[in-house]
Amino acid sequence: MTDLHWLSLAEAAALIRGGKLSPVEYAQALIDRAERYDGLFDSFLRKTPEIALEEAKRAEAEIAGGTYRGPLHGIPYGLKDIMDYAGLPTTGHSKILIDNVAKRDATVTAKLREAGGALMGKMATHEFALGGPSFDLPWPPARNPWNRDHFTGGSSSGSGAALAAGFLPAALGSDTGGSVRNPASLCGIVGLKPTYGRVSRAGVLPLSYSLDNVGPMTRTVEDNALLLNVIAGYDERDPASARVAVPDFTHDLRKGVKGLRVAVIRHFYAEDMEPHPEVGAGVEAAAKLFEDLGASVGEIRLAPLSAYASCNRNILLSEAFAVHEKWLQERPGDYAESTRRRLMPGAFLRAVDYVQALRLRGRLTRQFNEAMRDFDIAVTVSGMDPAAPIEDIDEVERTYPRQARNAFNVIGAPALAVPVGFTQSRLPLSMQIIGRAFDEATVYRAAWAYEQEAGWSTQRPPIEEMAA
């Protein structure tokens, strides 16, 4: 059997269902591994081994008694620490909420508990899903398992690092301008920003109401689809929740890409920004692979990345300042310097700027829908650079906005970050596969076909060597 810590969610679920893997032994193995190695990566803000074992024991008893709830039954998972688990603090990785104990589960937490998952812990984030990586908070920032001197990406940094390090097979992140896909990309895992409205945000600390999404993070595409199956669906607690049908996102995974129409958004990385050379090459190779697998590949042009960035930032800063205004007035010194610096521009935005950004959002969304009329999916880069050295703040600041992710928060479409290889210095590279609104199933179908051929998801970071 594969080492327990490298089992995919799907593999572990099959073993658990068949009585060949004890959920308690599985949880204990991951708890032991995290205990041994997480001092290198600080991916957990708070470990919850007692909860994991208690929930694993319950799963084991239920399954032994003939009640199998589904693929998440007995599976360990992590929650970004902006998501409520009743009875545990939700800190947002911030001094400001250090004593904020959740009274009720977030809807996504309730769904994971109902599915029989076992909570391994609350994962490190950038403060309030915005700042970071920060060294002036009560907890350190997470580090990249491929090279701990490098940045994980953020803000779902602990979720990305823990998956890459083999501490758990599933975690949730949030994504307002790329915060699931950035750590997924830089840690070499799979992360989805679902369609806006697909997954409830009730019980999740807000950053920007109209841009926030909760998304699944895993090591494989199939696992990601399994996790989305559990957390997707209408929720009356979330005013943005969409009343749309939720398909089985694994149903079409193995259908292949023959006949699929793939659009490359090339100008994002060939004209709008100049990427690290290995980044653009990864997307081009993926497009070629889709063609070799029988897809038809074309190209679309959208607005330049600067338009999306301006739209995203104007909306995000306006809404985030509304969330944080009172704390910024009363407790400015309790924020990390980088969070405060990123929030403050919101103080100067005028109502007209916000409204014009919302008008631009409509324009950009219509343009995307029109461009995608003759295509099923689109592919483009995720970030323009591999992971920066985490303590080189200037380089982190330089590379952070060099990305093509926030475009899809603006238009609301689903976007999946998938590994496409490694740099010569063995840092992960990634691309995005984008779908039409509420068509995550086709995104997964294409991503699975690519993943099977490319094989990047079987690569592992040298954790044991690092610890030696």
Place this chain on the structure above:
Amino acid sequence: MAADEKPTRAEIEKYAREAGMTNLTSEQMDEFLNAAIYLRGLLKALPRDFALDEEPAHVFRAGPEA
């Protein structure tokens, strides 16, 4: 603050008081000034040439009806 305005430190301190940001240290006031300067660049990239019927996405919905 409009995109063509160049804020001074004094203006920013006045603005901070009006915005209720009265607990800022001197260093944090520098950050506030830098935030205003950063914002000028951001606003310059925001188009203003909208047609009259281009309504804001008041309640945003993804998909063709957006």
